Amino acid sequence: MFFLRVLSMSVRTSHSASSIPAFSPPSSPPNRTPELPAALRSVSNLLSQRDYEGVVRRLHSAGRTPAIRNTLGVCLLRSGRKEEALSVFRQFVLSSDGVLERSEVSSACKRNFATALLVNGLVGGALDALNQSGEPDHPRAIELRTCLRDWERSLSWWRWLDWKINRIVAKDCQVPMNFEPGEFEFEVSLSDDARAVAEGRSSF
Incomplete structure (x- = not known):
């Protein structure tokens, strides 16, 4: 009798344990790409057509968030309006003292600021901005540094010395x-037409 009672208790215990649902940790929410501002979604078709002037007209008064200003600055650069592009990047990349870069601004925006300085012939400022941008191994950072090295190699000995010692470059x-x-x-x-144009330019 004692053996049967123990066996019965064992069966009831195992049945109760099996009825308890297994614990599973809560699943983490899926990663979601931040949604673009409405102003940027509205110019996506223009961007796919490489209509940078059209984007500039839309975004000039669309807002002052870094995402919008960065897109505006890039389109100004690609439209050949380099002075305006530099002004746009300087306004939101630099802190109020006009010297240091804002920590909350993305590295991409900082590289774009360096690019704007570079196309305006401000090589020393471009190098400083690039050094502050972070992500030194980013492909675009590497491309910019390669451009700078190639430019240095093209300088005459006196120009190279003036650049290295005094950070002075020619006005042009x-x-x-x-x-x-x-x-x-x-x-x-890019649309098919815009892609064909881009590939045609890169082949020259």
């Missing part, structure tokens, strides 16, 4: 780039 200084200036912070899908 130009640093050639073999890529389209500026980075968007979101994916831009």
Whole structure:
């Protein structure tokens, strides 16, 4: 009898244990890409057509968030309006003292600021901005540094010495780039026509 009672208790215990649902940790929410501001969504078609002037007209008064100003600055760069582009980047990348870069601004925006300085012939400022931008191993940072090294190699000995010692460059200084200036912070899908034009330009 004692054996049967123990066996019965064992069966009831195992049945109760099996009826307890297994604990499973809560699943983490899926990663979601931040949604673009409405102003940027509204110009996506223009960007896919490489209509940078059209984007500039739309975004000039669309807001002052870094995402919008960065897109505006890149489109100004790609439209050849380099002085305006530099002004846009300087306004939101630099802190109020006009010297240091804002810590909350993305590295892409800081690289774009360096690019704007570079296309305006402000090589020393471009190098400083690039050094402050972070992500030194980013492909675009590497491309910009390669452009600077190639430009240095093209200098005469006296020009090179003046640059290295005094950071002085010629007033008409130009640093050639073999890529389209500026980075968007979101994916831009080019239309077939725009892609054909871009590929045609890169082949020259």
